[in-house]
Amino acid sequence: MGTVWDPIADGSEIVGILNSSKRNNRRPARNSYTSPQRSTPSSGGGSFFAHVKSALSWTLGLGIGAALLVGLGVGGLQLHRLATTSEFFAIKRVEIRGTTHFSREEVLKAANLQSGVNSLTVNIADVEQGLRDNPWVLSVAVKRRLPDAFEIRIRERIPAFWMLKDGVLYYADNRGQIIAPVNVGNFLSLPTLEILPGGEELLPQMDELSRAFQAAHLPVNMASVSLFRVSAAKGFEVFIENRNLVLCIAAEDWDANLRRLSLVLSDLARRGELKTAREVWAADGNVWVVEPENV
Structure with a gap:
């Protein structure tokens, strides 16, 4: 028995398929809006570990900085101790200028400067004050000449x-x-x-x-x-x-x-x-x- 073909029915079916395909391929309208899809929230585990890593790095840097400061301080103290006890800085020469009315020995006594004393331990302000206490001294300037010398310039009062x-x-x-x-x-x-x-x-x-x-x-x-x-x-x-x-x-x-x-x-x-x-x-x-x- 042969197959009967119905052109009307088949034709409508084909038309329906074509119409459906056109709708699917149609571009969206120019002014149309499509809402974005919301992303699914991710897990907080990665953020926590990042904070921990940052805190550890900051603490480590702080510790290293503190250790460096302590090391520099201790090293500076050791260097100062070595310098103030070294014979290299022992006083060997004191140059005195401008004196007429009192002797070199009187100047050294007033300045409290002694040969062999470490020059770095001498306080310049104390030396100048000791010299100003002498009634003949109008003004005084003291300079340290490293490693082992001092220069004293004195302006005396002039008797009339x-x-x-x-x-x-x-x-x-x-x-x-x-x-x-x-x-x-x-x-x-x-x-x-x-x-x-x-x-x-x-x-x-x-x-x-x-x-x-x-x-x-x-x-x-x-x-x-x-x-x-x-x-x-x-x-x-x-x-x-x-x-x-x-x-x-x-x-x-x-x-x-x-x-x-x-x-x-x-x-x-x-x-x-x-x-x-x-x-x-x-x-x-x-x-x-x-x-x-x-x-």
């Missing part, structure tokens, strides 16, 4: 006068500041400074006045000055011993008074009358000359 105080004769500077007692070991012949009532207020001008006297080129030998007196009454009095002459300068406007005094002294010397003068006094814009018969 003798000054009697409480029965003791002292050296004093140009400002009338006491330096040290006069003794045989540091003897210098200097004029005596005498301070009368009110003279203390004039002492700050002493240094400038002394320099001005030296620069004025007066026709008298300033090396023959035996006494320098300061008072409120007469200002500054200078006694010239070899001429038996007293020069007086009023404290007020003393620089102008000194210029007038210099002119008058030069005129007296030119006329040969200076040798008869006993006192020349400059004050208030005038200069007075006192002769022996008028004293």
Whole structure:
């Protein structure tokens, strides 16, 4: 018996298959949206081990750093101990400059520097302070010259006068500041400074006045000055011993008074009358000359 073929039925089936295939191959619309698929959460085991590994690395690094610091500290202490006990740094030479009024032995004693002592153990500030305690020292600078030497530079106070105080004769500077007692070991012949009532207020001008006297080129030998007196009454009095002459300068406007005094002294010397003068006094814009018969 033969097979009967139904074109209508078969045709519709074929059409249905074709339509289904077209729907499956159709592209999504341009403005269509397809929600993403959610991933399944993974296990937390890997994250935990990563944190543990990071913590271990940090702890290990910290431990190594601490060990290095301890090692450096111990090594530094050992190095310091070796350096401060080594003969290589023992003091062998001390160079001293600027001293006139006290000896090398006095400087070393004041500085507390001894040959053979390790130079690294010496405190520079202590050395300078010990030297400043000496009344002759105005300023001091100390330098360490490794490995075995020191350099000491001293600026001394300059004595300008003798000054009697409480029965003791002292050296004093140009400002009338006491330096040290006069003794045989540091003897210098200097004029005596005498301070009368009110003279203390004039002492700050002493240094400038002394320099001005030296620069004025007066026709008298300033090396023959035996006494320098300061008072409120007469200002500054200078006694010239070899001429038996007293020069007086009023404290007020003393620089102008000194210029007038210099002119008058030069005129007296030119006329040969200076040798008869006993006192020349400059004050208030005038200069007075006192002769022996008028004293």
